[in-house]
Amino acid sequence: MTPAADKGRQLADGGDRDEAQHEKRRLRTLREYRIMDTAPEPAFDRVTKLVADLFEVPIALVSLVEEDRQWFKSAVGLDAGETPRDVSFCHHAVIDDAPLVVTDARADPRFRDNPLVTGAPHIRFYAGMPLRAYNGDVLGTLCIIDDKPRPAPAPKDLDRLADFAAILMAEAELRRTAIDRDEAQRTLERALDFSSIATWRYDAQAGEVRWSGAVAQLWGTDYATALGTIEGVFERLHPDDRDRVRAVLGESVATGEPYVTEYRIVHPETGVRWLAAHADWDVRSNDAVLTGISRDITEQKQRQDNATILLRELHHRMRNLFATVGAIISLTRHAATGVDDYVERISSRLDALNRAQNVLLGANFLTGSMHALMREVEAAFPRIRWSGPDLELPENALVAMALLFNELATNAVKHGALATENGRVDVDWTQDGAGDERRFRLTWAESGGGGAVAAPERTSFGTLLMERSVRNNLGGTIERQWEPGGLVCTITLPARWRET
Structure with missing residues (x-):
């Protein structure tokens, strides 16, 4: 088959595409060795000099073929560091994946017009042995060159040249392995630093x-x-x-x-x-x-310490909660008029405690949002409207406020504005003043009730619970006025809470 016909068959079979892929892989392998444009190294130069002496040639080269040039890692008898690939003899050995021997370049139609033949270094004889990488890719050649024609080397001489090429690639492989090892060590050290x-x-x-x-x-x-x-x-x-x-x-x-x-x-x-x-x-x-x-592990230890403190605090809070529940159960028993009334009152007050715990669980267990508490109250008593700055309440204050709102809302449902369809409650609060004079003021105002509202004839447990919550737990005062439209309750406390 003629070369033209063979080229046509390659095109039809996708041969050019395969060759391009192979060349791409070969160049990638060459880059793995990180050897291009590196300084001379004795391990390569010794072999090149030995080959030149053994074969009695003026020029011996370790040539590595890149995309558009051949570069000499080691050279004896040639000053140039590289030449273009398109005039390179080694290029043919790389493409053919086989040793290349040219006995007289001037008589070879592939090379007789080559500038390296017609001009310096006036190549006549060339023998190049492929430098084969670990994966079989040919990276270049170990070649011997003479400016006079020579007969083809004997098979034994080609075997020797192949042995030297293998020695050079073994050295290149050691060099590549050492570079990979050093890079892996640097990567490990950086990873350890990070x-x-x-x-x-x-x-x-x-x-x-x-x-x-x-x-x-x-x-x-x-x-x-x-x-x-x-x-x-x-x-x-x-x-x-x-x-x-x-x-x-x-x-x-x-x-x-x-x-x-x-x-x-x-x-x-x-x-x-x-x-x-x-x-x-x-x-x-x-x-x-x-x-x-x-x-x-400093941060881990700190987290453990914080978790221990939190668990202790939660244990303390749970003890307080159980004590509060116990007091509610005990005192409600004396105020209840019967079993059903007792169960209703207990359930209502436990619901208030649950609202407070929901707010605490949604935060950090130790403090809770005033707005979050009011949303819980509004969900239980939809006709309550509220406004005021959001405040961060400690656990004891949050529980006290939850019980306070529950008693007020429950009374409003039974006897006050929320007992009628048109009744409503407006709750608003402010913090004002400065320093020790700062005060928290909250107003509970009922309106739209069905008739005249009067003060109760006796003090109920709910009233006592509200007063104790405000005075004992919060350190403030509570005033109640029975206006024609409904109850107006005013609470004043020292302003100890931080706005969020």
């Missing part, structure tokens, strides 16, 4: 400690001089933790068991910090080295 982890190796016999990773962040910027020995490390530990950590380390040294502990250090820049250490023994022959990591 993750706030320091790694260390402790030689128990010499008492020496070697560090890497985020050591400056965890232990202080002077770690290189201060923490080179185990005694230096113990000096940085918090005095209250040193004996315990010594005992843990001594047990690990004596038994060969892993070393796991937590301790405080006195960081020279940031003060007391908590660290966690995990390590195990790396045994080689008679040497044993403890290899481990340290990481900062």
